[in-house]
Amino acid sequence: MVQLLLDRGLGAAGIALDPAPVKGVHPGLTASRASLSVFTSWRGWRRVQTMSEKSFDWGFVNALPPSERRAAYREQLVQAPGRMFFQAALGRGNSVNFANPSRPPLLLIVGSQDRTVEPSMVRRNFRLASRSPSPTEFHEFPGRCHFLIGQPGWEEVADYTIAWCDRMEAAHALGAQPQAAGTSDGAELGTQARR
Numbered sequence: 001m002v003q004l005l006l007d008r009g010l011g012a013a014g015i016a017l018d019p020a021p022v023k024g025v026h027p028g029l030t031a032s033r034a035s036l037s038v039f040t041s042w043r044g045w046r047r048v049q050t051m052s053e054k055s056f057d058w059g060f061v062n063a064l065p066p067s068e069r070r071a072a073y074r075e076q077l078v079q080a081p082g083r084m085f086f087q088a089a090l091g092r093g094n095s096v097n098f099a100n101p102s103r104p105p106l107l108l109i110v111g112s113q114d115r116t117v118e119p120s121m122v123r124r125n126f127r128l129a130s131r132s133p134s135p136t137e138f139h140e141f142p143g144r145c146h147f148l149i150g151q152p153g154w155e156e157v158a159d160y161t162i163a164w165c166d167r168m169e170a171a172h173a174l175g176a177q178p179q180a181a182g183t184s185d186g187a188e189l190g191t192q193a194r195r
Contacts, residue, residue, distance in 0.1 A: 003129070006103050007096040013105040013168045015161050018117045018146050020088045023095040025125045027088070027118075034059030034116040034146075035085050044082040051077060063113040063145035076150060098131040105135040105168045107161065111144025111151075137164065 002014040003022050021027055027035070037055050038044045051060075053073050061069045087093050097103075106129055110122040119140050126138035141148065141157060149157055 003096050003106065003125075004094065006106060007100055009102065011104055012172070013107075013165065015107045015109065015164070017109050017157075018111065018114055018148055019108060019122060019125060020084070020117065021094070021121055022125065022128075023092075024098070024128055025121050028120055030115050031118050031121060032089070035089075038082045038085045041082070045086040047082050048079045049082045049085075050079050059115045060146045061150075062115055063111065063143060064147060064151060072147060072150060076147075096129075098128045100132050101134070103132045103134045106132075106137070107164050108136075108138045109148070109157070109161070110138075110140050111146065111148045112140050112142045113145040114148070116146040135168070 001020075002011075002016040003019065005011050006014045021031075034055070037052060038049050041047065041049065053070070056073045056077060057066075057069050061072050064072060108122050108126050108129070110117060110119045112119055122140075123138060126136065129136045139160060141160075144151055144157075148154075
């Protein structure tokens, strides 16, 4: 959603946490398994879906201690329309212009243990989004799953995103191109950036 809005000129900057794939980013086998119950339910694209606790444990909160998973399921589970899963998998209604020169800065974030949106999918998204001359960054948080901001230590994710926003805002106020945080070769966890 964040990338679709930014591509249409809506927003000054965007942070995509565990982003659903846009057209050109294909779900991996693990991500497909995480959504299998939607794809295999009768007329799943036309119904509101409720994830089973077993699927939630496996695909969303797999990095949480087992004692915390049940509470997360009871307190945090939200039904979702099946259509969005099919659209993401088939690349329908989720196209962006990766080379859009007027797209605002974009930060893509994923947890290293995410099974619903695999880190490899977000790295692919980063490579495609880096075609834009706008600042594009990727950060992978070690030991985090799809429940990225619900896990203990969520403050680390919040602090990182706030610092990124502050950096983008400061550069904008100075009339300068925002600077990327740094780069890595992509073989290790951490931050990758493209100016």
